[in-house]
Amino acid sequence: MTAGLADPLRIAILISGSGSNMLRLVESMTGDHPARPVLVLSNVPGAGGLAKAEAAGVPTAVVDHRAYADRAAFEAALQSTLAPAQPDLICLAGFMRVLTPGFVAAWEGRMLNIHPSLLPKFRGLDTHARALAAGETRHGCTVHEVTPDLDAGPVLGQAEVPVRPDDTPDTLAARVQAAEHRLYPAVLRRVAEGDRSPLRFA
Numbered sequence: 001m002t003a004g005l006a007d008p009l010r011i012a013i014l015i016s017g018s019g020s021n022m023l024r025l026v027e028s029m030t031g032d033h034p035a036r037p038v039l040v041l042s043n044v045p046g047a048g049g050l051a052k053a054e055a056a057g058v059p060t061a062v063v064d065h066r067a068y069a070d071r072a073a074f075e076a077a078l079q080s081t082l083a084p085a086q087p088d089l090i091c092l093a094g095f096m097r098v099l100t101p102g103f104v105a106a107w108e109g110r111m112l113n114i115h116p117s118l119l120p121k122f123r124g125l126d127t128h129a130r131a132l133a134a135g136e137t138r139h140g141c142t143v144h145e146v147t148p149d150l151d152a153g154p155v156l157g158q159a160e161v162p163v164r165p166d167d168t169p170d171t172l173a174a175r176v177q178a179a180e181h182r183l184y185p186a187v188l189r190r191v192a193e194g195d196r197s198p199l200r201f202a
C-alpha cells in the first residue's frame, strides 16, 4: 500500500454530519503526504461536511439512504458513486450507517473507521455517556480497520484522554473529538506509508 509522490494513494471519505474529522484528514493530505482526497461522500443531503469539503476543493457526492428500498440497493449506489473516483482506501469519518458484510468484504483491508471509545470498550452508540456511567477514568478514540463485526476490526491507533469528575457527555465528547483530530490524520499517514502497527497517543 506504499505510494510514491507520483502515484498518491486515493482516499474517499464517507460522512454523515459535520465532517470535522473529514476536514482534518483532507487538510493533512498535502505536500509529501503519500495520499490525496478524491471524494467526500455523504449519505445525508446537506450534511455540514459537504460544504467544508467543497470549500477545501474536494469533489463531493450524496447517496441518500432514504431513497433506496433496502441496504443492498443503497450500497450498490454507494459502490457505483465511489467507482469513478477510483479510491484505494475509504475512511469512514462519522458515517452513521452500518455497512453489510458484503460491502465490507469488497473493501477488506481498505476501509478505516474512527470510533469514539477505547475499543474494545464501548462499541456502538452513546459511548461518552456509557463511559461516564461505567466510572471510567480514561476514555478516548480508536482508528481501526472495518470488518464485518461492528467496531471490532484490527486497531490501527488509539488516543486516550482523562475523564474528569465534573464531565458531562458533551464535555467528554469535546475532549475526545480533539484527540480524534490528531489521531486520524496520523494513522492515515502511517497506513498510506504501509505501517499498520498500532499507534498510541497518551
Ligand code: GRF
Pocket: 015, 016, 017, 018, 019, 020, 021, 022, 049, 093, 094, 095, 114, 115, 116, 141, 177, 180
Ligand atoms: C466522531 O466523534 C466520530 O468518532 C463519530 O462521529 C463523530 C463525527 O464527527 N463516529 P465529525 O462529523 O467528524 O465532526
